[in-house]
Amino acid sequence: MAAVPLIAVRDLEKTYAMDGPPVHALCGVTLAIQRGEFVAVVGPSGSGKSTLMHILGCLDRPTSGTYHLDARDVSRLSDDDLSAIRNRQIGFVFQGFNLLARTSALENVELPLLYAHRNRIAPAERRVRALRALGAVGLADRASHFPNQLSGGQQQRVAIARALLNDPAILLADEPTGNLDSRTSIEIMEIFQRLNAQRGITIVLITHEPQVAAYASRIIQIIDGRLVTDLANASHRAAAAELAGGGHG
């Protein structure tokens, strides 16, 4: 754990210049996340956790401060370079699943490979890899289904398969269980914990629900754009055991 952190942000600030007075979404966040960690970022809405996630996900750039991803300063990269990083190193899972409508699960999962410009992949190979990713989330038999033929949990699993396709270093999940019932939420958390444990994927989970954050091994709390607490969560919940036991809590 003493190696160079996968994510290292220093004095991160983000200010939105609105019509009125400027809004400070982040006011000097410094944070390091090691490879293989499962971190939950919690905080009330408007606390700045979404802004943090957008910056960590290379969807946005900080107003000031630095962001080193895998030892590379990405805070001043061009739009095209950020796109390439999102494509190869980051997988997103959203609250609303964000699958393309009227597009099969398989084609939804293939999507990132369409934009793998530096490493072009033949359509047949795309198919094989997408099927494998669907298998990893237990949906190999739903490959040709459209999103509207899948349940919420299944849709989220397709989204996770899509996020995993390019073997990213980080999985960024923004309220991934916000639209799901509690049982399905546990299923999703089970997948996250399994990916984290078996494949060593670093997971950053943004949530406002403490019981969801409880599955992470480290919990960071943000309030008003500042990092308030940063605690290891050694006695985190184990989703697999809860599912096997038929309950949780």
Place this chain on the structure above:
Amino acid sequence: MLRTSVRLAIRALGRNALRTILTMLGMIIGVAAVMTMVALGNGAQDTVEQDVRSAGTNLIHVNAGNYTRGGEESRIATGLGAATTLTPADAEAIGRTVAGIKRIAPGVRLRGWIASGSHRFYGQVLGTDVPFASMFGWHFDEGRWFTAADVAARRPIVVVGRTTRDQIFGSGAKAVSRTVTIHGQSFTVGGVTDTADPDQIEMAFVPYTALQDALGIAYLHTITIEAVLAGDASRIAAETAALLRSRHAAHINAAVEKLRRAGITGNQMPQFGAGAAGAPDDFTVKTQSSEALTKGLYTSVAAFVLANMPKLDEVNLAEMNATLQRARSTMTALLAGVAVISLVVGGVGIMNIMLVAVKERTREIGVRRAVGARRRDVLVQFLTEALTLSAVGGAIGIALGFVSAFGLTLLLDWPTRTSAAGVGLAFGISAAIGIFFGFYPARRASRLDPIDALRTE
């Protein structure tokens, strides 16, 4: 990547089939109008070319001798009368010196009996040269026209008009290789021309060299000149006249001297001043239009008409065709108007539907950007979609264009000719419209902030 984009585009458009087709309607009509317009233009051009070729409006006739008088009643001669001074060398010199000549054919004329066995026919025989058939765009019912080698070797070959053939050999009978007698000489039939000209159809055509031999002469009766441009005929006629005047100066002076010595004076004396050098001419040069216009007129009236129509050769058949053309060009202008308006409307329609698509699919754009699509990937995606939309509209428009061109010919009897160039133009226009009107929405899509796009409901 391109194949994927096109496939994606087709699918995206297929999802709203009705909307897509309605959007394409403007394009379809515009492209069809362009196609029809080009087809009409081609057809009209073909007709004019055909008319000009078959009527030979570009022709200039040089005739040996000059019988022109000051007026029919005045008995004042301004020409030298018959002459034997026009030669193949003159024809060769005209062809070499005067610019703007497409073809030239020396000629010898004979009115007489054309006979085969007991059948005979009194008609006109023209001794001419190889280019003559091309001047009138002839084809041959059977056999062929004679060749330069036939002319050079002075071979007795004859090509006959249909009436001549019918009179001598019987209606529709085979004529090639049979023998006819002209002016006591045997000629072998080489071909039958398909000319429909009421004069030419009852004539016989032989190499001018062969007719010279038959008549025992070395001079020509006529030279037929074809101008490259109809509007050039007057100039060519004037230059030809000037050239012949200088070549024939010695003959003319000698002839005038002879007349003087014979004591012809006053009214009987040919007028000096008809030729540019002040001497009378021993030839006449006429453009076809002046011939057509003055046919059957008193000389004085003809002179008046010609003097008052200095631009006569511009009033040729091609120009007369312009009356017919005017009707067509009105149609063409109308179609061009329809084309421009509907193409603009079609283009705006495409822009509008693409803007709607960008708005509807903002979230999709956000997702694509999140998984690594660059701005230009999004741009290309929406541009491809606009292009596919316009190309499909263009293709349907082209098909409709073929139908409407065919319909115009069928219903209004207007000549149309669809061409690869017309199809290419139509397709190019639709592609250009797709790119032009598709660019703004596509750029707008590519400029969306991924975070805002993802938040859109």
